[in-house]
Amino acid sequence: MEDLKNDTKINAFLNRIKTEWPGVVERFEFKTASVIYVHLKEGISSGEFLSKLAKKIERLVDFTNPIILYHIESDGMKLRSHPINWYSSLRPSS
Numbered sequence: 001m002e003d004l005k006n007d008t009k010i011n012a013f014l015n016r017i018k019t020e021w022p023g024v025v026e027r028f029e030f031k032t033a034s035v036i037y038v039h040l041k042e043g044i045s046s047g048e049f050l051s052k053l054a055k056k057i058e059r060l061v062d063f064t065n066p067i068i069l070y071h072i073e074s075d076g077m078k079l080r081s082h083p084i085n086w087y088s089s090l091r092p093s094s
Helices: 002-020 046-060
Strands: 025-030 035-040 067-072 079-084
Touching: 002 025, 002 035, 002 046, 035 046, 046 067, 046 079
Parallel strands: 035 067
Antiparallel strands: 025 035, 067 079
16 A cells, blocks of 8 residues: 555656656656656756756655656667665654
8 A cells, every 4th residue: 555655656756847847858667666767858968857856856755665767868878867765765764
């Protein structure tokens, strides 16, 4: 049950990314439950996307599962990983 809640929250998190940066994300592709490919639109660099996302990430995360976002530029030549919540299991529970 807890995993289902986290899955729902992860999907909401991804939707917020698309809302926060319209015209940047082409689509998301789940490789596994914790590995998600973020396909960026043409002309958007993975470095630029990461720098924008990193500044606001904490306010968007409301789930406990660790995930890794891989930002993929439209030409498929650049791939950057971005771990999120990776150490969440080490956080004390409130």
